[in-house]
Amino acid sequence: AYVLYPPVLKSGDQVPRWAETELQAMGPLCSREKRMLGLMVGALVLWIFGGDYIDAAMVGYSVVALMLLLRIICWDDIVSNKAAWNVFFWLASLITLATGLNNTGFISWFGKLLAGSLSGYSPTMVMVALIVVFYLLRYFFASATAYTSALAPMMIAAALAMPEIPLPVFCLMVGAAIGLGSILTPYATGPSPIYYGSGYLPTADYWRLGAIFGLIFLVLLVITGLLWMPVVLL
Template structure:
């Protein structure tokens, strides 16, 4: 297993450099693919794979990272710049928001507030696993229009609550019992947030960026209502059927249980009234949610999360040992930070720009409808190369819009809406595809092979339905 990612990287390094691409950019891409293969087969922990890729590129940056022009500049400090690039992912706001979400979950666990909320859910909806899946989906739907960060919404608010549900059924992380119910609930949660991120303009930060890029490149204005109506038929269908699809394709072992809801009632009685720390945690979490919804112009969502972590430490809700001993948080923090640096590096070396240019040349002379479909599919699948929807939007959306605008006959309003509303659902395809993905992947309930398999399956379903339902509906709109 350990040899597979190395072999893939070496084979790509030996392939002749494609025309129009700088050798160092192709070599960087070869290492990046090797890392992705390593994350799929996981011969070593994901953090080790990601860190290895970053270190290799930084050590051999003269051949993998920097252009000849940069190296020829006497004032360019190669070693210094290579190190700055290698650690750049650790300064990414989404990485810190993910870390904050894990700390929120630690607070829910230590105070037993998460257990209390989980018991309440189980009391009313816990007889069937399927109804719990729908409860998680609709909870995300209620928060989505008002929370422009899906990491904050799903990772910081939904995950800390549902992480307490599986143990009530004897379902434990990193254990065969995970499949009892935990795996199903975690998959439903990440899938739900991907759907709601596409459904509302205000449910995902890159949606707002996409709006500005469409206006700048094409001159087309997309309103909140237009976005919502464009995705509404597909969004409703996905929200109503997704928990059931997950129930079929990734079935929980526990489907019905009359005893657990009755047991939950007795456990709630044992918990008694809210404790001081539970009340404090509730105040802090609600404050964070309000900042995420209303104060993003004044405070970065990640900073709001860190502020709450500090408040939890000062008030004794958590102690410093709770932070340092949280292995899943630090593991996810490390592997996602390295992956962010690697994915951003693809744009830095010019690989993404070259890919967009070559794509435009390949489509020259084809039917405009076929060209639009090819561009849409390519835009969706190229998300495998990105650890950030923001980076994907910044790097690829302008190129795709420019290529499409140059092809006579393409319905640009429809094309723009298709591209923009795909940003949320495409996050399902990988364990690093959108902000909350690493949180659910790091929960211990979604093994690597299961995540990649389900990501491919649900990604194909989402893309297929976007073409079969979303596209005709948007054509009717324009």
């Protein structure tokens, strides 16, 4: 990464000095920021320890409502956040679609169909082909959760239809592919648009570096999946 895209700031002491200057310019926490900090801590506590008593989504909705009541944000702030609404509707739609496909038996049927089309090849080749396809399809999804919900069950169903494929190894490779594929596009995960929106990386550089490192990670994933993961699972 340092060779392909060297950083502008090569000395580590410049960032702390900049951060200290910015913090001094911001001054002490105002009352709104203190209220926001309290809500954030409360939400984290409920998400971590309150799972048996309150749904995680309800915690989020409650915090947003309290932010409005306490005048931390206004309604226009919520309405104008197009990126959040886009993720909200697409994520809900894709998760609902994936759940419906699973309940109707489509995922199991499609997995068997996919496995049937790959019959005749060695289990290793089939496993690599499924992982490569699964990895590259990340380009078409704007959420890791939606991507996982829609495609991971299909790939696992295809592997289940071929008993020769070592399922624990395949599942580990699928899980690793979900994480590694997050670098491919500026919209692959929730934090990606934030990094991209900072303006530090031009669009062309983001896509180019995503493709380069995505290919490197894919090759390493296949190598470790075939050689190292079976040893770990012994």
